Amino acid sequence: MRRLLNCAANATKALRTKCLDLSPFKMKSHPLVLCSASFQGDSVCNGAHSKKALLSDPQLFDAQFDELLSELTERDMNDSGLTDALKRLKEIMVYNVPGGKKNRGLSVIGSLRELLPPSQLTQDSVQQALLIGWCIEMLQAFFLMADDIMDASVTRRGQPCWYKRDGIGLDAINDSLLVEASIYRLLRRHCRNQPYYVHLLELFNETTFQTELGQALDLMTAPPGQIDLNRFTMERYKTIVKYKTAFYSFYLPVAAAMYMAGVDSEEEHTNARHILLEMGEFFQIQDDYLDCFGDPAVTGKIGTDIQDNKCSWLVVKALEVLSPEQRSQLEVRFKSLFFCLSQIYISI
Structure with a gap:
């Protein structure tokens, strides 16, 4: 259990740091917060004599993206008739995948370093962890591209949403599906001979289904133009957060590393899932605050x-x-005025 606590703490430290930097909420001292140091300064392969051994995990991670991008868009298909489509895939990937903080992807290698002793952390296992991390970042991009369309969002990561770009529009739906499909091409090519391959496929498929259920519940709770605040309960909120955000953002990266390390017992995954879903809820609460303020x-x-x-x-x-009186005011003005909730919340 202690190993799982260390794994959860280190794999998500970057996420917690970001939250605390941006939000007035402060996390109290807790064993999870005070565990071992961040993974981000570790070097590849624990002393392997190569130039790559001098790079930090984030640097290795960034370098890996260029390699997988070339693989998907230049070496994967040899049909000349697909040239335009593969060029489009490259544009989609460059615009939508690497622009975030990469915390989910980096959590895979961070967790693996906690779970395996240095003698077992080979260069191949590090490279596979980096690739699986990018698959998680691609899954995130797939979700966000579709979510931006459904929410009619304007910006994402400091730039116009993909579907808002000239000439894109609803073609972004197919673009998002291309990103998702690319995940499984990479996993098959690089991991299918590994003992954890089936576990990974099931994990990615199950997490995608869970996230889409959460998205469905989110959309059903607040259909456009239909204001019913009775739907807005804490029970409903927690369920949406658990399925739409926490599973793929927190449990998926750590669970992937656990399978890579040969940790596949249901008990250990249940323990990790319990810890990580709680952290996911905390993260989403802060994200909701930042969305408004x-x-x-x-x-x-x-x-x-x-x-x-x-x-x-x-x-x-x-x-x-x-x-x-305030509830009545909120019901009348909730949809039409952006600042309404901000003003009411400040007054209570």
Whole structure:
């Protein structure tokens, strides 16, 4: 159990650091927070004599993207008739995949370093962990590209959403599917001879299904133009967060590393899942706060939760303490005025 605590703490430290830097919420001292040091300064292969051994995990991770991009768009298919489509795939990948903090992807190698002794952490296993990390970043890009269309978002990571670019529009739906399909091409090519390959496929498929269920619940809770604040309960909020965010953002990277390390017992995965889903909920609460009160210059996006009628933590908590008059005001103005919830929340 202690190994799982260390793994969860280190694999997600970058996420926690980002949250604490941007948000007024402060995490209290806790064994999870005070565990071992961050993985980000570790070098590849624990002393392997090569130039790569001098690079940190984030540097190795960035270098790996160029390699997999070349593989997918230049060496994967040899049909000359697909030249334009592969060029489009390259543009999609470059624009949508590497622009984030990469915390989910880096959590794979960070977790693997916690789970394997140095003698077992070979250069091949490091490279596979980096590639699996990029597959998670690609899964994230697939989700976000589709989510931006459904939410009619304007910006993502400090630039226009992909579907908002000239000439893209709803073609972005197929573009997002290309990104998702590329995940399984990479996993098959690089991992199918590994004993954990089937576990990885099941993990990615199950996580995708869980996330899409969470997205469906989110959309059903707040259909466009239909205001029903009775749907905005803490139970519903926690379920949306668990399935839409926590599974793929927190459990997926650590679970992938566990399978790579040969940790495949249901008990250990259940223990890790419990810890990581709690951390995912904490992360989402801060994200909801930043959607309303965060500076777009810092967060990289313009928040739309209020005008999108989203079941966010702010409105759920506000509904628990609003007076009847304030609730009535919120029901009338929730959809039309972006600043309404901000003003009410500040006043209570």
